[in-house]
């Protein structure tokens with residue numbers, strides 16, 4: 001799932017700046033409006049210096065963004081998802097996505113959002129897509145999954161052997177609630193306990209429960225190895241929770257996080273820090289070489305970050321109904337400064 005090129009400090013020797021991240025309020029139509037930054041080197045220049053030219057290889061993963069509706073409004077969200085958003089995959093588009101998955105063979109199908117739990121067609125998507133792939137992945141913020149109405153959804157995920165990738169930014173209740181909203185930590189812990197009770201995250205069980213943690217500001221995450229150890233010990237000791245893997249990712253400078261970086265004067269320093277941590281090994285393994293992402297309205301992107309940035313695949317808006325097969329190997333990938341995040345340290349997949 002990830003490109004491990006460094007094993008100690010994933011992002012090198014940079015100073016950690018603990019900054020308080022405040023939520024920048026935004027309008028619902030602002031997702032695709034990148035605030036420009038001028039002082040960093042273009043990603044193409046860094047790639048050229050390392051003799052790298054990123055193009056698509058064999059596409060093995062179909063990622064589906066079901067929409068921007070979410071019960072949370074996280075300060076770092078690159079898609080600016082939230083309760084006020086209206087974008088949501090309708091049944092017609094869901095059926096078109098299912099037909100595309102049936103026509104093509106994807107090793108992995110990755111369902112994300114917003115909060116995919118809140119899409120009215122999510123049960124259909126899980127049940128149908130589960131037929132066409134060996135590995136179904138479901139990304140959850142946990143609090144949206146912890147809803148009595150979603151008991152059936154947890155069972156459907158289990159029945160389809162879906163890998164659950166759950167975000168849990170921190171082991172600290174105050175930090176989590178300030179980043180994600182009141183009571184989010186408690187609801188997340190309860191969701192993990194319920195997933196464990198269904199057999200997820202247990203040694204020797206094929207139901208995989210992975211966690212994702214990200215920083216609460218313009219700094220890089222800690223060593224993944226150490227963080228995983230701490231999460232494992234603390235979650236088990238305090239709440240009896242077990243999980244399979246923890247992944248630590250830096251925040252992507254897009255959407256709500258980019259607005260905050262800009263307004264707090266941190267955009268250029270953050271981009272420069274990412275660029276300084278450039279790792280050719282991570283750049284060679286970026287997920288966009290093997291992934292295609294479809295948005296809630298059926299358009300295709302090289303990844304979810306390019307979707308947030310409004311950068312369509314091949315820089316041309318293509319609807320999934322106009323794409324019979326997978327994109328061809330050798331197709332150029334649309335790159336921009338947010339790509340530094342995928343190529344810094346151990347990368348981001």
Ligand code: SF4
Nearest residue numbers: 286288303305339342
């Ligand atoms: S952000 Fe850029 S490098 Fe990362 S997956 Fe998307 S296109 Fe590739």
